[in-house]
Amino acid sequence: MEPASPPSFAFQELLPPFTAHEAAVEANRCLYCYDAPCLQACPTHIDIPTFIRKISTGNLRGSARTILESNFLGGTCARVCPVQELCEGACVLGKDHTPIAIGRLQRYAVDHVQERGVQLFQPGTPTGLRVAVVGSGPAGISASAELAKLGHSVTLFERRELAGGLSTYGIIVLREPVEVAQREVEALKALGVTVTTQTELTDRAGLDLLLSEYDAVFLGLGLGAVPAMGIPGEAHILDGLGVIEASKVAPETLRLGERVVVIGAGNTAIDAATVARRAGADTLMVYRRTEHEMTAYRHEYEFALHEGIRFTFLTQPIEVVAEGGQVTGLKCVQMRLGAPDSSGRPRPEAVPGSEFVIPCDTVIKAIGQEKPALAVALGLELEGGYIRVDDTLATSLPRVYAGGDCVRVRGSASTVMAVQDGKIAAAAIHAALSMAVPEHGAAD
């Protein structure tokens, strides 16, 4: 029997919005620290005590402005940031008490203006300069917004149907609904940014063309596909990002079996498993190391356990078993931890003769993403497979900048880091363009 598509309630935002009362109570709990650690812990340095104080005084528009001035994707970051690791992790009240729910307060303030379509920013005085931004994920949107506020004419190119990149397609609805990402795209358009979708940059010639038409180019390309596992039956494996995407933009098309196995143990793997679980499947995650080595945040792991997702560690898939085109199981081998490998983590080794089959009807892989393949095609200098950039996010090509996951060789990937990249690159592009163009009359 064809499995039914999941009920719509399974794919709603996990945390309800704060009520006005909840927000007021929580905001009033904030100590309004001076030189606050939460502000320092935020990669985009949102003035958190100030925005929270504004919530406590009922100045929601001012609060949202405080947030969005530092982080144009404040609505997305409020939902997807690992706040436990960042702002909330730094909250002084966390020392012997509960930290302030900074993420949810931020969401409350930003949603207040974005749900009402309030535009808080205006395009800057036109400079007559043109910037192309490739990729409409968090880095691209952030860069576009900052450049538009500085008066530059910005065109944002996106190869897919909807702009928003990761926010639109890659984050499960439980954490961020599509509408939130689209509201940020709308705010960008209100700043005068031209958003051109279904247009793809594929090679160096395309980049050269952009450079001939624009004064600068920012690349926010993201990452590549989920890598191949190189095991028999791989063609039957679903891509975790594809599953997440379907659950967001076309949940009615989602057809997962009753027993789903997810390969991997990062945050994306947990997201994919959550989709399967919410779709009603008995869901098992397999990971070749132990829970100590898994890359998912601790709170994500705990969330998964709470959702009823099961884990099997020290397990390496070696073959997808299928009969008549239908998956019936995933053959795995038992692993044990050996000496540390180059990442410093113990290297898993197969236990000879320990093969076994996990019966299932769907296999999903979420074992990371490949390095951005386009980076090579563009002829940019690379660093560990990612685009090489300097501190200002300038690439090896003049007038070309890059940010977000495609340069993320230097640190962990996250939306908020991409937003900050967009800000840094925009500032660098603005500085470079301002230097290149003398003030009117200065040449006389």
Next chain:
Amino acid sequence: MADLSINFAGIRAPNPFWLASAPPTNSGPQIHRAFEHGWGGAVWKTIGAPVLNISNRYGGLSLGGQRLLAINNVELISDRPLDVNLREIAEVKRMWPDRAVIVSAMVDADPKAWRDIVMMIEDTGADGIELNYGCPQGMSERGMGAAVGQVPEMCQLNTHWVTSVTKLPVIVKLTPNVTHITDPAHAALAGGANALSLINTINSIMRVDLDTLQITPNIGGRGTHGGYAGPAVKPIALNMLTELMTDAEVLRSGVPICGMGGIQTWRDAAEFLLLGATSLQVCTAAMHYGYRIVEDMIDGLSNWMDDKGFATIYDVAGRSLPQVSTFGQLDLSYQAVARINPDKCIQCNLCYVACNDTAHQCIDLYAEGGIRVDPGFDPRMNGKGVADTRPTPVVREPDCVGCALCVNVCPVDGCIEMVSVPSGRESVTWDQLTAQRPAVTQQWAAMEAYRDEAGIEIH
């Protein structure tokens, strides 16, 4: 187990907690219920001249999410028929012989009017009379309430009219809407008052509604001043109580004082007792939470008295009065400095900003390794290592004037302490100094000379 019973100017009660003359004491059934909860007494909502009340009557003060830090009211005295009130007073007193039932009264400034109401009150069997010279709104415009309390001559005359015709103890309830609370107190004593009670409510406009631009409470598009009460007024009430308890004439009279104004818990009650009150009245807290609060008031006060070794209310009463002084008698050479306990400090740095912006710039920030740092951060850190690099505030003691602002802004109990340190100067009060060297109060040059001599450095 401490004995909480009191004998207040001849009025006996099992505990000092009385409900104040106000909405909580509006009717017999209410007071019956209050006594079931354990209240030691009740001052019946003021009876007297015919009135009509209006709607709505209360404005509330909220701050930081905390509701009803104060309430203000434009309610008048009892609008129930006089004979109904009198009948219920008699019934309640008959049913509760051990509780204090006091009747608050307010009539026109006319001896006959007072004699008539006093006779009616005596007939109920009530334990005492409280003269309401405090109502700041509504009645004062008719020459009653605060209009009497604010004019000592009127206060004395009206009091005399009552005390000359009754054997019941007469309590005069004072209005705080005066410059010197001792003036009406002296007048009440001259009029023969057997006891005083304070404070009545304070004139106030509670709030303006930012949506409607109306004054709150909005009474059909208009608003008026009302009487302010509740936790926010407690410091004002404690001060006025202290003014009476340190006044020679009041002390000579020996009259007891009933304290009220923002008593919400047994802790507030204990403070009033320590400053000399021997009975207490409560209103706003009961209006906020109901009569049930008295259970913890009795229990908490009793436990605290046991802990402190106080056997009776009279062991507590006035115990903190010896510490009360005038500014001129304070030791100018006393020196305290703030000391921050680094183990308790959560590094919110509110002490730092308060001291740096608005006090004496004597708190520094130190990073790990004892390096003094400025506030701020390196944006390239991207939040990494915040906990480790977060600077800790440290007081530069030689520059600390001991203002205690930091202690007051610190959100952690016991984290910052004011520590007494030797100033190296001989003890001297302002009164002594100005007696010895009058010039220091007249000329800055003389003041500077004295400071140089004494080694007082002002920065």
